[in-house]
Amino acid sequence: MKLEDILKDPSAAYDKPxxxxxxDNLTHDEKxxxxxxxxxxxxxxxxxxxxNMPGPEGYSLDEVQDVLRKLCDEDGEGNR
Incomplete structure (x- = not known):
């Protein structure tokens, strides 16, 4: 799947953050x-x-932010 398509709706491309x-198909920056x-x-x-305009339920903001922190830690940045 192309990055442009993934960026349109990441939750459709991935089951979880x-x-x-x-x-492995994405670079660090793409991730x-x-x-x-x-x-x-x-x-x-x-x-x-x-x-009062509910949408579909998915992963929480905390879950996405946790994975973002892991990604930054892998890169040695560690602060997000």
Missing amino acids: QDVLDD CKVLEQWEYDIRELLVATEE
């Missing part, structure tokens, strides 16, 4: 982009839910 980290998009999507969903 950890799967992004485990994907960051995917996880950051997933994080953004969840934040948008949270806003919509607060406005």
